[in-house]
Every structure is written in structure tokens, then in C-alpha cells.
Amino acid sequence: MKRDTRLLTKKNYELIVVGGGIYGAAVAWDAALRGLSVALVEQGDFGSGTTFNSLKIVHGGLRYLQTLDLKRFRESVRERMILMRIAPHLVHPMPCVMPTYGHMMKGPEVLLAGLTLNDILSADRNRLKDPEKKIPGTRLLSAKQTREMLPGIDSAGINGGAFWTDAQMTSSERMVIAFILSAVAKGAQAVNYMKAREILVQGRKAVGIRAEDRLTGRKLEIRGDAIVNAAGGWAGDWHGDSATHCLPLLSTAMNLVVRGHLLHESAAGIYGRYEYPVPDGYHQGRHLLFMAPWRQYTLIGTYHRPYEESDVHLRVTENEILSFLNEINSSRTEPVRRDSVTFFYKGFLPMDGINPKTGEVQLTKHYRIIEHERENGLKNLITVAGVKYTTARDVAAKTVDLVFCKRGNKVPPCRTHCTPLMGGHIYRFDDFLNRTRKTAPGLPESVIDHLAVHYGSDTSALYRYLDDDESLRESLPGSREVIGAQIVHAVREEMAVHLADVVLRRTALGSGECPSEEALEICARLMGLELRWNAAKRQKEIRAVQSIYKPFKPIKE
Incomplete structure (x- = not known):
């Protein structure tokens, strides 16, 4: 994969993808695999924006059963299995545990119902022939077993635990690179540090983009029949007023990396206390934090806040780290010390708004594929607003389906669910x-x-x-x-x-x-x-x- 900006201007591409995070990379791979000529440009390095802010978890969707969102649950189960199939070196099963409290919504009776439903509705989760990828059934744990699996966690009130298995990426960064390498191997042109500046419009049609090479300062025009805007939190930065009104509100999400394993080999969902500002003071409550062992570290997330425009570079402040540590340590008898935090990163997530009673960010639950011809009459422009890493491939497939529909072509079948990524040609x-x-x-x-x-x-x-x-x-x-x-x-x-x-x-x-x-x-x-x-x-x-x-x-x- 060579960086050759000259190739971007030598022909009219059938699809231009703006954004080289996991969503843009997945779109480029799918489109190239279906035979489209594709150009992908990314303003920074591939996967350096929101995609970099990952807990490395490939969610199977258990949490969606709380609201009986069966569609999202089934999507997550399917996509977890697909990622283990197409990138078996990067995605591996990960055991998880969550303590239970009382006998209401956080109690063992309710969680047992959820675990049972999980096993029934994901009965096809083990269709892969590789035994290393097996996702075993769920089960309840005793209070004693749960405490043993959660050293350092405040055990007051714990009366049991839920045990299930999800999956974890060795490297979410290498996953993005694998998608892009795969797209390039099928003929796509991908260039990093190439910033889209504006849309080229003729009449009411988007016909390309004007871009700037951030390494040389050179400005160039890239022509294409269709444009997919997969720039995430930066989606509204480069196309003026053509779509800003229909883009989602943004929040920021921060995760921490802590030296050593705070838990044993299982990841855990733990309830931490928070305090958010509300109009008449502060609201205190509890929300779920997730801790996952990863290499010689523990990943902890997630700290959600509304996006402020001054935060455009997504830099983490010391106050944010300390505030999140307070939330984390509210659940622990052995506090996580500041000097054990080795890294921290922040990304954008779409939100519906802020709960006026609690001050909590209300995250957007469903991805959006925005067809701008319907929104404001601009043809050939599609924006993808994703909400989670796990389902990026599926959203990309639906987006490429739409690209073919708008071209007036018969939609060829998507094959990314069964085609290994670069490095993924592994049977067992x-x-x-x-x-x-x-x-x-x-x-x-x-x-x-x-x-x-x-x-x-x-x-x-x-x-x-x-x-x-x-x-x-x-x-x-x-x-x-x-x-x-x-x-x-x-x-x-x-x-x-x-x-x-x-x-x-x-x-x-x-x-x-x-x-x-x-x-x-x-x-x-x-x-x-x-x-x-x-x-x-x-x-x-x-x-x-x-x-x-x-x-x-x-x-x-």
C-alpha cells in the first residue's frame, strides 16, 4: 500500500469515501469487493480519530435485551461472529461478569431471565468451525464466586453475578488497517493525511471533492460519481451547509488505560457513582462502567460528556482524568491511583441530547445512513453516522447497497461477511x-x-x-x-x-x-x-x- 496522491486525480471514481476510520474503511472494502472503483481519503492517519478511542470490545448485544431491542441484539451477535470469521487473528472470545444486587432490575432473577433469553436468541452463535472461537452459554454465579472474580471491587450488597462471553480485539487499530489493506488489494486508492475541504457541485449533484494534502499543502480535486461521508464527528466540517442540519448532535467519550490487571482474566461491568451538573445544582447517580484486561493493562470506560466546540482536537484534560477516576474508585475498595493511568483517549459519539433531570448524556442508539437528496436535494452524497465499532461492517454493507441503488444498477450481493480480511486466511x-x-x-x-x-x-x-x-x-x-x-x-x-x-x-x-x-x-x-x-x-x-x-x-x- 503506497501513498500516491497523483492517482487520485487521474480518473473519475465510482465512489469517494471521506473518512478512514472503521466505518469509512469498511465502506471502501465492501465497495471495492463489489467491483466499484474507490478512492478513500482521511484527514489524519487511518483510524486516528474516534476509532482510536476503543475499549477493544466486540459486543454481542446482551445489554440490548434490557430494552428488548431484539434487532440490535441479533445484529450484534451476527457481527461478532462475522468479525471472528474474517479476522480470526484479531478477535477472540472474552469472558465477562457483572455483579447482581437486590431483587429488582439489578437482581439475579432479572439477569437470569436476560441470560436465558440471550442463549435462546443467539443459538446460532457458534457456527464457526474454529473451536477457539466458541462462545459458551451464560450462567449465574454465586456471591462468593463473583467476589473472587472481582478483586478490589466494593462487595457490599453483591448477592451473585452474571457470567457471559463476548469478544475482544487484540488491536482495533490493526483491524482498520486490515480493512484498508483489503480494499487496496481490490483496487481502491487510499490516502491518509488528505483533508477534504469542500464538495464539488454541479447543479444539484455532488461530483467530487476539493482536498488538501496535509503533508505538502498541495490542493487537488477528486472526481467521483458518489460520495460517502464517513468522517464521524468531523462529518460537517467540509461540506458547508449542505448537510449540517441533518447531522447528529455530538458527545465525547473518554477511556483510560491502567497498568496491570485490576481483575482476573474476565472483563466486568461495574456500577460507579457520578455527579453531573443540572439546572438546579448537581445530580448524583450510578451508571455502568466496563473494565477489561488487555495485554498487560486494564481498559476502563466510558466517561461521557457533551461535546464543546473548544474540544475539537479531542484532547483529554487532567481534570477529566481525575473526575473519571473518582467515578471508578467509587466502586472499589482498592482505589486506582493516578500514577497507574498510563494512557487516555477521547472520541466522538452521536447523542440525542442531555437528560435534564440527571445531566447524563443520552447516546444515540441507532446508526443513520443519511441520503442527502431526500434531506436537501443534493444528489450523490450519503453520510454515515455510526454508533458502535462492532456493527461497522453491516452498516457499510447497507451503505454500499444504497450506492448501487442510486446508480440505478442491480445491487450485487455483499460478500464481506464471508471474505477474510488481509491476514485473516486462517481456518483454526x-x-x-x-x-x-x-x-x-x-x-x-x-x-x-x-x-x-x-x-x-x-x-x-x-x-x-x-x-x-x-x-x-x-x-x-x-x-x-x-x-x-x-x-x-x-x-x-x-x-x-x-x-x-x-x-x-x-x-x-x-x-x-x-x-x-x-x-x-x-x-x-x-x-x-x-x-x-x-x-x-x-x-x-x-x-x-x-x-x-x-x-x-x-x-x-
Whole structure:
């Protein structure tokens, strides 16, 4: 995958996709797989916006049974299974537990009904032939079992627990890259750091976009028959007044990364106390937090707040971290300390509004596919407003269906539900992992396993770098897993152009915490050899990465 901006202007594309997060990537892959010529542009790096703010969970939809939203439940069950099928290296089952309290809505009787309904309505959840992907049935736990599975959690009032299995992504960032690599392999043109500035309109038809290369400043026009706006929270930034009125309201969602495993091997839903401002003071209440073990960390989410325009860069402040820690620690007997928080990130989520009685953000429950011809008469423009990572592929399929309908063509069948992504050509994951361990060229098992769950069936593509340079097989300082070959591969084959692209989204080096200065210097040196960086450029890239891990300090007026 090479970054070639010249190709964007050399023909009229059948589809232009604006936005390279999980929704835009899934649309580009589906459209390319169905035979459309596709151009995808992303203003930053692929998956660097809201998509980066992920708890890595692939939801099976259990929570939707609380409101008997059976449609969303079935969508989630299906999409969880599909992601395990098309990206088996990246998605694996994850056990989950939630304590029960009393005998009302949070009690074991109500949860047992929900668990039973879950098992009945998801009876087809294990259609995959890989035993590693099996999702076992749910069950109730005793109070003693629940307390043992939730060390450090305030056990007052716990009278049991619900146990179920969902799934977790090894790397949500690599998932986006897999979608984009797959689209490019089918002929799509994808370019990062290419910002859409405005829509090109002839009459009442969108005929393309005017864009700016953020690396060179070059402005260009990209022509296309149809445009899908999958820019998420930035969807209204580049098309003026043509669609702003029909876009959803925005909220922000923040997650924390904490060093070590706060729980055992299960993820957990825990009720934390919050305090939100309301017109006549403050409202106190409880809402559900989720903690999930991931690598050597615990992911904790989610801290929801209304979006303020001053927050356009989605920077996390120290006050936000401390406020969220207060919510988290209200549920714990062993508080999470500030110095154990290694990383934090924030993204946009659509909201319906704010509850005037409690001050809580009311998140939008359903995705929207906005056909602008119906909204304001502008033809050939479709905006996608997604609400969750898990169902992006399904929403993309429906969006591409609409693109074909608007073209007046017969809609070809979607095949993304059964076509493996790049790296996903794996029949049984455990067998694949054992073969990879046996055939890897003299690498430590920790490195082999890491490569296998990040690159899947394409792992061997990294071996050629080891033949050219023995030093590239060495793990980077502070990591037992990431090797130099991954850095070179990211530049040559995955369009990494900044150090942050490699540290945060092509490798796992900095996904949990800031790498050491020595590790960053080695990464910058390897990238610099590929991209001809001088010493000043390398230092600039290192400082830019280090700033990401520091809370934002608003300028006082």
C-alpha cells in the first residue's frame, strides 16, 4: 500500500469515501469487493480519530435485551461472529461478569431471565468451525464466586453475578488497517493525511471533492460519481451547509488505560457513582462502567460528556482524568491511583441530547445512513453516522447497497461477511499459531505470538526483512514483542508517514503507554532511513509522540 496522491486525480471514481476510520474503511472494502472503483481519503492517519478511542470490545448485544431491542441484539451477535470469521487473528472470545444486587432490575432473577433469553436468541452463535472461537452459554454465579472474580471491587450488597462471553480485539487499530489493506488489494486508492475541504457541485449533484494534502499543502480535486461521508464527528466540517442540519448532535467519550490487571482474566461491568451538573445544582447517580484486561493493562470506560466546540482536537484534560477516576474508585475498595493511568483517549459519539433531570448524556442508539437528496436535494452524497465499532461492517454493507441503488444498477450481493480480511486466511487459530511457532525464523515465542495475533496469515511477510538486516529481529527497548521489522514494514507497506502512525496504529509499541526515549529514537531512526529524515525531523517526531501522552492544559483566558 503506497501513498500516491497523483492517482487520485487521474480518473473519475465510482465512489469517494471521506473518512478512514472503521466505518469509512469498511465502506471502501465492501465497495471495492463489489467491483466499484474507490478512492478513500482521511484527514489524519487511518483510524486516528474516534476509532482510536476503543475499549477493544466486540459486543454481542446482551445489554440490548434490557430494552428488548431484539434487532440490535441479533445484529450484534451476527457481527461478532462475522468479525471472528474474517479476522480470526484479531478477535477472540472474552469472558465477562457483572455483579447482581437486590431483587429488582439489578437482581439475579432479572439477569437470569436476560441470560436465558440471550442463549435462546443467539443459538446460532457458534457456527464457526474454529473451536477457539466458541462462545459458551451464560450462567449465574454465586456471591462468593463473583467476589473472587472481582478483586478490589466494593462487595457490599453483591448477592451473585452474571457470567457471559463476548469478544475482544487484540488491536482495533490493526483491524482498520486490515480493512484498508483489503480494499487496496481490490483496487481502491487510499490516502491518509488528505483533508477534504469542500464538495464539488454541479447543479444539484455532488461530483467530487476539493482536498488538501496535509503533508505538502498541495490542493487537488477528486472526481467521483458518489460520495460517502464517513468522517464521524468531523462529518460537517467540509461540506458547508449542505448537510449540517441533518447531522447528529455530538458527545465525547473518554477511556483510560491502567497498568496491570485490576481483575482476573474476565472483563466486568461495574456500577460507579457520578455527579453531573443540572439546572438546579448537581445530580448524583450510578451508571455502568466496563473494565477489561488487555495485554498487560486494564481498559476502563466510558466517561461521557457533551461535546464543546473548544474540544475539537479531542484532547483529554487532567481534570477529566481525575473526575473519571473518582467515578471508578467509587466502586472499589482498592482505589486506582493516578500514577497507574498510563494512557487516555477521547472520541466522538452521536447523542440525542442531555437528560435534564440527571445531566447524563443520552447516546444515540441507532446508526443513520443519511441520503442527502431526500434531506436537501443534493444528489450523490450519503453520510454515515455510526454508533458502535462492532456493527461497522453491516452498516457499510447497507451503505454500499444504497450506492448501487442510486446508480440505478442491480445491487450485487455483499460478500464481506464471508471474505477474510488481509491476514485473516486462517481456518483454526490454534493450529495456525502452532504452525507459526514452528516455522518462524529463530524468533522468541513472545515475538512470534505477537506477530501472529497482529498480522495473522500475513505474518511471514515480515520475515524477509530479517534476511536483509539481522538487527531488525531485535525487540525494541521496553518491549518483549515489537521488533524493528515491523517499523520498516509499516513504512514500506502500510503508509506510515509519522512516528505516531507506527507507535500507535501499526504496532502495539505505544498503544498502552508512552515508549521509552530509547525505543522512540530507534523507531525514528528506522523510519528516518526510509523517509530521509534528518536529525531535527527525528526529534520533532519524537516530541510529537511524547506530547500525546500528556494531558491537555487549556489556555486560561
